[in-house]
Amino acid sequence: MVERHHQWMTQFGRSYKDVADKAHRFKIFKDNTDFIDTFNAAGNRSYTLAINDFANLTNEEFVLTRTGLKMGSRRNSSAFMHADVTEVPSSMDWRTVGAVTGVKDQGKCGCCWAFAAVAATESIKQLTTGNLVSLSEQELLDCDTSVNQGCNGGNRDLAYHCNPERPAPRAGKISGYEDVPANDEEALLKAVSKQPVSVSIDGSGSQFQFYKSGVFTGECATMTNHAVTIVGYGENSDGIKYWLVKNSWGTDWGEAGFGMIQRESGNVEGICSIAKRPSYPLA
Known part of the structure; x- marks a missing residue:
């Protein structure tokens, strides 16, 4: 040892x-x-664990430094844009069409919400313009001081992609966002078939902390404290359906920063409450 x-x-x-x-x-x-x-x-189990970057942290320390999502209010999802989708592909991986940027690392900052939102925004920009551009999580940290309070309270020492004091040309914009109906994996599937979707999950368990490969089936709590981006879905050789998620814990977690979370588990909120609060940006 x-x-x-x-x-x-x-x-x-x-x-x-x-x-x-x-x-x-x-x-x-x-x-x-x-x-x-x-x-x-x-x-x-249908997944494996591995020693990773977090191996010398207690689970409590890990949760304090790598989670910390604070929830704002949800919009009425009756105007769900993808509600009328009738057919979806049996599998989808938005990476294969060049609509997903590389995995990033939020570091010791509870700002997963910024990475999940930016990842979905990067993707919708590529799908509408054909250009994939890595956007700035730091800009969101500097602007969002009311709900999420920056880096879990305003730590500006972690500059990810830009200097907030130096104006830069606008690299991308959205017209708004929509919430996917809560606790409805069928609706979530329709949305992901059209674009990557930001979701909140419970990311605090030790098994999730050390997840390496396979389809993750638990253990999870029902309270959400972390955010990831669903960038696809599919079914493995054992017939287990899954969501393909992009995490912001660096490439050492999971399969180079990506993971599979069980889909259609029978839990109305989904595994780790992944269907509880999905949303996506509008071009």
């Missing part, structure tokens, strides 16, 4: 301030590694 910890430190460029700090983090690393090994050894 000591050797695995040293290999992990080398891989992720970690160091500790003193012997006591290293011993403390090693214990957390060992507990997390034991949890991952035990889960994978059971071999009774």
Whole structure:
């Protein structure tokens, strides 16, 4: 276990301030590694876990630094634009048509909402103009101070893509947004068949923290605290239907930053409450 910890430190460029700090983090690393090994050894789930960038964080520390979504009010979804869609493809991956930018990393900032919103905006811009442009999450952080309060309270030290003090040409715009009817995976499927959709989920569980591959089926709570973007859907070889999501925890999480969350699980809100609060931008 000591050797695995040293290999992990080398891989992720970690160091500790003193012997006591290293011993403390090693214990957390060992507990997390034991949890991952035990889960994978059971071999009774449709997904696997792996040691990743978060392996020396307790789940409580992980939740504090990587989640933190604060919810605003929902619009009436009676004007749902995709309601009349009657046929959808059996599978969809918006990456294959060049409508999804690369995976980004929110860092130690509870601003997943900005990344989920920007990802969907980048995609609708590409689908309407043919140009895929990486847009600025930092701009949203600087502007949205009422509901989400910037970086979980206004940390401006994390500049992702721009200097907020320097005006830049407008790279993209939307005319508004629509909410998908809540707790309706059929409606959500119609929307995703036409464009990527931003959703809120529960991202706080240890299994989700260390998710690596396969179709994630739980464990999840019903309270949402994280945001991702659904960029497709499909069905695996075992017949498990899934949503394809783009996360903002870097490329070491999941399959290069993407993951599959079970679809049509029988839970009205969806796995991890993924159908609870979907929305998408309007061109």
